[in-house]
Amino acid sequence: MSRRHRRMDSLFALLFFVASLSTAAADLAGDGIALMAFRSAVGKSALSWNASVSPCQWPGVGCERNRVVSLRLPGTGLIGQIPVGTLGNLSDVHTLSLRLNALSGSLPTDLARCTQLRNLYLQGNRFSGEVPAFLPSLSCLVRLDLADNNFSGSIPPALNNLTRIGTLYLQNNQITGEIPELDLPNLVQFNVSFNRLNGSIPVKLRGMPADSFVGMPLCGGPLGPCPGEAAPPAGNGGSSPSGGGSKLSGGAIAGIAISAVALFLIIVTIVFLFCRQKTDAMATKSMDTGAAKPPEVEVALTDKRVVDGVGAKGAAVAAAPTVSPAGTGSKKQLVFLRNAPRVYDLEDLLRASAEVLGKGTFGTAYKAVLETGLVVAVKRLRDVNMPEKEFKEKIDDIGMMDHPNLVPLQSYYHSNDEKLLVYDYMPLGSLSSLLHGNRGSGRTPLSWETRTSIAMAAARGIEYIHSTSRTASHGNIKSSNILLADTFDARVSDHGLAHLVGASATSNRIAGYRAPEVTDTRRISQKADVYSFGVVLLELLTGKAPAQALLNEDGVDLPRWVQSVVREEWTSEVFDLELLRYQSVEDEMVQMLQLGVNCTAQYPDRRPAMSVVVSTIEEIQRSSIAARRKDQQQVFDDDR
Template sequence: MDDAPLRLLLLFLFLFTLSPAAGDLAGDGAALMSFGAAVGRYVLHWNNSISPCLWSGVTCADNRVVTLRLPGSGLIGEIPAGTLGNLSNLQTLSLRFNALSGPLPSDLASCKQLRNLYLQENRFSGEIPVFLFSLSSLVRLNLANNNFSGVIPPAINNLTRLGTLYLENNNLSGEIPALDFPNLVQFNVSFNRLNGSVPLKLRSWPANSFMGMSLCGGPLGLCPGEISPAAAPTRTLPSGGGSKLSGGAIAGIVIGTIALFLILLVILLLLCRRKGKDGAAKSVEAKPPEVEVALTDVGTLDSVGTNRGAPATKVAASSPAASIGSKKQLVFCGNGPRVYDLEDLLRASAEVLGKGTFGTTYKAVLESGAMVAVKRLRDANTPEKEFREKIEAIGAMNHPNLVPLQAYYHSKDEKLLVYDYMPMGSLSSLLHGNRGSGRTPLNWEIRTSIALAAAHGIDYIHSTSRSASHGNIKSSNILLTTSSEARISDHGLAHLVGLSTTTNRVGGYRAPEVTDTRRVSQKADVYSFGVLLLELLTGKAPSQALLNDEGVDLPRWVQSVVHEEWTSEVFDMELLRYQGVEEEMVELLQLGVNCTAQHPDHRPTMSTVVAKIEEIHRSSIEVSKE
């Protein structure tokens, strides 16, 4: 009988170690079984005879459950207390796209290590529980598409590490509190019942983060009584005698200003006379100068002596530029009509379109009204014979998804390439140039069409020879016609000019194995195209730093998102409005991930990529017809 208390104590300790509060894997398993019995009795086929770490949707670390992912698993009903709250080591909880309802269990506050909470697309109701704001490790919080009501509590600012906050499509009311999240990269409160003004620190977000409500301020326009910063009155000097200028002082300032203007005018006239004499002296030299085209940022394409940034002097018919030999003329590619010559090009008005990897590109308007794009190459020190051979090979390429090279010009100091002009600009400018309220979004059909056209163009380049590649695939080199048809530019120039090895992977597009930019393989092109696909789908620039304050490239960021089971949140918000193509979006995303595999042998060929995008594109068209 004396041993009875001891036996009872040992039995109590044994039972305690099996309880959910014990803080071991057995306790985690018991908590999960209770959760499954309450909301997933007929859909979760967990087997108590094996380790919980082997159950579907469960991930363990250090013999504890750290992740529970059950998206779209048919869960239904309320989550009881004493279940998930006992998973004290839980870091990621994904229960999105189910039919869970009722309030959130308060014991979730015990999951102090929780970093990612995805509860979107359920039927949760009640106010947003305040205990969530004690989870200081929380980085991503998605409560979208539920029935949460009440206000957004100001205590949400306690989540200082928060990078994602999605609250759209609920019944939240009141004003948006003065939210201040230094790490926020994803945010949306659209389609609630919020009112008032957008807080100052949220006014940099686009209007589609605040849609469907009576809000004002920032991207939604001025609130009643607000004054635009541009229209704010300028600060004036006080009227006190200490700061008021006398009439004599004002007169002195005016006289001094006029005198300075006259002095500058005289100096300018003297410089112009001197320059004119120098030019006349040079014109009588026996040796004619070699034509060097100097392109101004805004002006004309003209001949020797034009200073950059100064008004260009048009070439007269009797000038050396008009009588140069055949070696100094434009060389046309293909059998197209020769509707202009070098002199016409030099007289054309020009404006800068962009300064890219290989040089500056200009829009040139000829006197006939025709428009061409002129690229002035820099650092093109290739010998003339090799230069002409490579350029003529580029000019011989004929494919509807390549920007045609019309002509080229080569001299010792100037190399010009003349292309068809693409009026809609680049894919990069359309994706990233204007993300405000006045933006015209790129829909899913246009994006897949652009991806397919670009893939066809690259596949054609690869088909010309086993070693042929583009070498510099990026969104700024995908140009669009007026009908949004995509064409690839700058093909072949990487092999001609080369890039600096210090360039940061060409803005995030360069494959990791590329060290010599004049020797870019076809599989390296596939990697760059994969980055382009991810850019089309996410709407994010490839080199953008997004994840937990770390500078990561786009492929790594996408893979981390997919790994965390928040795949739907990787897509550009502009794409999420299109219903019925979610499967096709995920397939294209997976193709982009496959193309950006670290090892070249693990990447598909461009012909395989073309076939897959064609399949996705056809499927999307069929869905749109339903």
């Protein structure tokens, strides 16, 4: 082949490659235009999409091969009607999740163009009109959830075209008529409860559980025979279908019944003993390893194979999920406090990817990332044994505490075997990890201003708790319970939990923060809180962890050590090396040290109240600012 021909071939190949890139870019650009039109119609204030970056980087949008293939926006505050010419243009989308929003009106008919759709989740909105006639044309659908809307009309018999469908949820709508003869070979999960259906359950659906058809005048299958319909045979029992066989005598029937009951009791006893033995073994293992999670919760929280709507085990989920964290079959849900945003539910929480943040006095904390991108902190409480009513009252008291320097409690879950608390997530972790987690060469020093700001914020949070009543206390003040937002804004966590847990949990409280007069760790006075906060102050100033601190094996009894050093007039030896460069605020550092010593006085009546602590730190901060300005002015004058 001539050199010229080779050049021409190379040129054609290059042009083809450029053309293919342009086509792909145009397709993605078209998807982006469709999504921005969707945002303008229903999510202008809810979606922070930036047109200057690729749609693939927008929250909730997933891409493959330079096309949008998934859109997951559950509970994001979408409101209004989806117009034609928006989502219908996403021709490659295979997962569309818009559940738990306030979308209304009919579904846009051009969704029929999304022939690759496999998962369509629209539950928990305000959609109305008839069940869309185009749904049967989406032959790839595997999961379809239209629950908790206002759909009306009848169920289209053409849904039989959805031969791949495994989940079909239509409950809590206004659907009328009879259930058509649906024959869906892969159907596993089905629910039409609380509509306006009537008549008999089709033969192919009679294997579904009774709670798939409740709240309506239906009959057949799990709901019992329809009028005039013969009851299904319970077994041949030695008789022929025509009734011509011989019947068992009454004594024989009684004997069989007694034998069956005895056999049943034996089986139940064996199963109970087996489960008891297994539970004891698991409990022993948990004590040995420090892991407190039952297996069911472990799967629910960490299994990343879960897709929107169906878990790794195929657990059914609907707008009101019936899955219990402890596998007890309870239908309880998350309870939200105050004005906490209801943008997730129990199902979302259990499906979230999770990682352990730490194991503390009251339980294990997890970072849970929901499919929307929302991040929350989940605490699994241990050693909480109290009636639900009492638990609710105490949690309500915690929920009533509203202060910018307390970690907000969003929601909780209570069952006999499981207690979960859901908090705002603090991205910078705890003060303890910030002080002691990385003392290597790559560490960023913690400035004096940052340390005083953290002390001020934590003091205000504790002062607020004390102000709610004369006996109110936190009960577990320590540096690992002072958490930091992304602006180093400190917030106190675990407030109120000391009144929930049993003595076995509180007895494990880190001794380095405990006031000397405390004998019952479930009864902490406000002055005992002041002592614990004083230890935190000394920890901030010295960079040393108190006795038995988890992140520093060389922990010391800080109050005793500081007092011994100060008595020898070696005050400068006390401070963290990172603070020694702040010479202009030496006096303020000494004042803060003295405040920490006062807070950790041996006798409670010699310790200041938290209101005094707050005003003292405020004065120290003002002095620090004045000293820094004076130092800057001196540098300026010297330069002149």
